Amino acid sequence: MRPTTERPEALRAIELVQPVSIALVGGFLGAGKTTAIGALATELIGRGKRVAVVTNDQAAGLVDTSLGLRQKLPMAEVAGGCFCCKFEDMLNAILKLLPTKPEVILCEPVGSCTDMAATVLNPLKVYYPDTFNLVPFSVLADPVRARETVLGEAEPRFDPQVGYIFRKQLEESDVIALTKCDTLADDEATCVAALLKERYERPVLLIAAIEGRGISDWADYLLSQQPVGGHVLSDVDYGTYATGEAALGWLNATVRLTHKSGFDAREFVGALIQSMQSSIDSAGAEIAHLKAAIDGGVPFVRGHLTSTSGAPTYHPDNTVEVVEGQLILNARVAIDPDRLEKIALSAIKQSSAELDITAENVTIRCFRPGYPRPPYRILGVQ
Ligand SMILES: Nc1nc2c(ncn2[C@@H]2O[C@H](COP(=O)(O)OP(=O)(O)OP(=O)(O)O)[C@@H](O)[C@H]2O)c(=O)[nH]1
Ligand SMILES: [Mg+2]
Numbered sequence: 001m002r003p004t005t006e007r008p009e010a011l012r013a014i015e016l017v018q019p020v021s022i023a024l025v026g027g028f029l030g031a032g033k034t035t036a037i038g039a040l041a042t043e044l045i046g047r048g049k050r051v052a053v054v055t056n057d058q059a060a061g062l063v064d065t066s067l068g069l070r071q072k073l074p075m076a077e078v079a080g081g082c083f084c085c086k087f088e089d090m091l092n093a094i095l096k097l098l099p100t101k102p103e104v105i106l107c108e109p110v111g112s113c114t115d116m117a118a119t120v121l122n123p124l125k126v127y128y129p130d131t132f133n134l135v136p137f138s139v140l141a142d143p144v145r146a147r148e149t150v151l152g153e154a155e156p157r158f159d160p161q162v163g164y165i166f167r168k169q170l171e172e173s174d175v176i177a178l179t180k181c182d183t184l185a186d187d188e189a190t191c192v193a194a195l196l197k198e199r200y201e202r203p204v205l206l207i208a209a210i211e212g213r214g215i216s217d218w219a220d221y222l223l224s225q226q227p228v229g230g231h232v233l234s235d236v237d238y239g240t241y242a243t244g245e246a247a248l249g250w251l252n253a254t255v256r257l258t259h260k261s262g263f264d265a266r267e268f269v270g271a272l273i274q275s276m277q278s279s280i281d282s283a284g285a286e287i288a289h290l291k292a293a294i295d296g297g298v299p300f301v302r303g304h305l306t307s308t309s310g311a312p313t314y315h316p317d318n319t320v321e322v323v324e325g326q327l328i329l330n331a332r333v334a335i336d337p338d339r340l341e342k343i344a345l346s347a348i349k350q351s352s353a354e355l356d357i358t359a360e361n362v363t364i365r366c367f368r369p370g371y372p373r374p375p376y377r378i379l380g381v382q
Contacts, residue, residue, distance in 0.1 A: 007127040008376070010088060014095065019133040021104040022094075022124060023222055024083075027140030028166045029111035029248075029332050030289035030306035032179035032209055034064045036140055036218075037106045039209040041073055043219045044104055052076070052102035054093045056083050056110050059365045061252040063293045063302060063328050064108065070300050074100040082110040084119035084374040104135075111289070112245045112332070112369060114168040115236045119374035121229040122381055134228040136221065139173030140207075142306065143184055143192050146170075151195055157286040157307065158334055161244030168241070170196070172231045175203045175221060182208035202231075234379050238372065245369040248288060249337035251344055255327040256361040257294065263355050265294040265320045268327075269303040271354055273312045275347035276331070281308050283343075285335035296325030327359075341366040 007013070025033050025040070034055075041051045052074040055064045060079035068075040076093035083090045094105060109116055117137060124132050141150075148154040149166045156163050170176055176196055181189040193204040205221065207214035257268065269292050280287055286308050293302035299320045305312040327348070333340055341364060352359040 005126045011091065011127055014091070014128060014131045016098070016131050019131060020094070020102055021133045021135050023104060023106050023135045024109065024116060024120065024137045025106055025140065026109050026116055026137065026169055026173070027111060028142065028145060028169060028288070030304070031111065031140040031142045031145070033108045033111065033140055034067060036177065036179060036207060036209040037108055038068070038071055039212055039215045040219060041071065041106060043215045047219070049103045050101055052097040052100055052105045054078060054090065054097070054105060054107040056090075056108060057252070058082070058110060058250050058367070058369050059252045061254050061328060061330070061363070061365070063291045063330050066293060066295055066300070066328060067302065074102065082113035082372065083107065084109075084113060084115060085372055087120065087123055087374065087376050090120070112165060112248055113372065114165050114172065114241060115233050115372075115374065115377070117172045117229045117232040118377050118379055122232065122378035123376040125229060125381055126378055135223065136174035136226045136228050137172070138175050138177055138218070138222070139169050140177045140179050141170060141196065142179055143181070143189070144307065146178065146192060146196060150199065151192070159244065159247045161240050162247050162334065164240050165244040168233055168236060170200055172233045173200070173202065174226065174228055174230060175205060176200060177205045177207045177214070177218060179207055179209065181206045181213065182211055229381070232379055242371045245372065247334050248369065249331075249333050249335045249340040249366065250369060251329065251331040251337065251340050251364065251366045253327070253329040253344060253362065253364040255329070255348055255359050256324070257327055257352065258324040258358045259356065262321045262323045263357050265296055265299060265301040265322045265325055266314055266316070266318060268351055268355055268357065269294060269301055269314065270312065271351035272329070272347050273303045273305055275350055276343055277305055277308065277312070279343040279347065280333055280335065283335055283339065285333055288332040288334065290331045290333065293328045294322065294325040295328065296320070296322030337366040337368055
């Protein structure tokens with residue numbers, strides 16, 4: 001048993017008959033965390049495990065949560081800050097899921113955060129040694145971003161402080177998973193993985209969650225009692241980290257969409273994303289992740305774009321007729337938040353006018369993430 005340190009009063013006692021496994025799946029914005037978590041959940045459920053998911057964002061109203069609910073996974077959301085700054089909220093989210101008797105809880109931290117090993121894993125380890133069974137901390141890396149940010153193979157498209165966060169995330173992982181390997185030739189994927197392995201001296205797995213590739217090996221690794229939290233960041237420069245986070249404009253919006261006789265939700269999402277992409281490109285800004293979904297009851301259509309010069313992807317990528325639906329728009333872009341808000345509102349107006357859709361009940365939150373101040377930060381665990 002690990003040594004216990006007295007739990008601060010603010011942290012409640014949690015008594016469980018069996019410890020619950022907690023798997024943190026981190027990585028930069030758009031790396032493929034939600035897709036990978038969905039595939040991992042399917043794999044674990046196939047192995048007879050009960051799985052639940054905790055999502056996390058700087059503000060409420062997430063495409064990721066809506067998507068997880070679609071997969072019929074027990075879900076809880078921590079909004080208003082990252083797990084590290086909202087550790088008590090993360091515990092409350094876990095508590096909320098306990099009635100579903102999860103054996104494994106997959107937790108997706110905000111993609112712009114780092115220092116998780118010291119501020120999340122170590123507090124769980126130290127204050128709840130018999131409650132939680134921590135499995136290796138996976139950090140996912142998109143090959144395009146890894147090449148420009150870590151391997152120096154292309155010009156970085158974000159400020160250096162954003163690159164700093166990306167590299168710190170990988171540095172504190174227990175295991176790295178190179179995502180979207182279906183977009184690379186096999187030898188290319190192996191080569192990038194070998195370079196990351198050499199740089200960070202830890203296992204690097206290859207996954208293509210979209211087609212389920214590599215997920216079984218990843219699950220095997222997570223369940224094989226490997227050491228956890230072995231790369232705590234003792235030297236994070238919170239000034240640089242905060243500047244990197246604040247370089248990103250953050251927007252979460254919801255809009256009610258209706259049409260007299262029905263509209264193609266896929267077409268609307270496509271028009272919206274392309275309009276925003278074009279305006280963001282004209283502003284010379286880089287997209288970290290732009291996602292738009294229409295929840296039309298049974299149909300659920302979403303589109304993603306993970307760089308300004310990239311091509312959007314849609315799920316499903318065919319006509320989906322809806323009469324009314326809720327648009328959920330999440331944008332993380334290296335741009336001033338006020339400008340991002342104007343771009344989003346103009347794109348919503350233009351795309352709805354094009355398709356003769358009524359857009360109303362707009363809720364919009366647009367901001368830069370605040371300075372990260374984790375309440376619990378433990379560097380060393382004996
Ligand atoms: N080709 C390919 N695309 C993928 C794969 N996994 C994820 N993607 C795509 O990458 C984009 C981002 O995926 P998400 O899973 O939403 O990424 P995320 O890390 O959860 O993003 P944030 O929550 O915004 O940080 C989406 O368009 C996904 O379809 C994959 O294995 N192959
Ligand atoms: Mg996600």
